Amino acid sequence: MGGLRLLLVAGWLALAGYTGMVIARHGMDLLPIFLGDIARGGWPGQFNADFLCFLTLSALWTAWRNRFSPAGLALAVVAFFGGAGFLLPYLLYLSVRERGDVAAMLTGRG
Template sequence: MSPLRLYLAACIIGIAAYTSVVIANHGMGLMPIFFGDIAAMTWPGQFNLDFLGFLLLSGLWVSWRHQFSPGGLALGLIAVFGGTPFLSAYLLFHSFKTKGDIKALLLGEARARQS
């Protein structure tokens, strides 16, 4: 579990640092560039569309893990817009909450107890 936790922490720090530099150099105009590349049917657009699929899958999984409760749906929405920093922090937090039980981490504690 320690290597996973170290990786998650590195993701949070790395993306935060990179994002800070990008914002300082280019501002906060992500959405027009992100969707513009998709509309242009370029390789950056292909990557963005693929990444968007992962973001939506991440949000769906977080919502499912919380059994589509109102709080789970809110967390799922945050996962879609928060990307790697959110999902890494979420998994890091729950890795401690579940005491490293990977089954509970992935399924949620209620589902892990049922199976």
């Protein structure tokens, strides 16, 4: 479990640093670029469409894990728009809360 937690922290730190750099260089105008790449039909758009599927699955899993409660639905919105920036610390939190029980982390049934 220590290795997973280290990976989650390292991944989040790397992502936060990279995101900060991109925002500093290009601003916060992500959606037109993201959706524009999809509309153009090239490989960047294919990657974005694939990533959009992962964002959707992450949001659905987050809502399901929280039994579609109001808090779970709010977390699902954050998961969809936050991506790994949300999911990495959320999984770290769950790993601590569930004392390393991966089944409880993933299903919410501990």
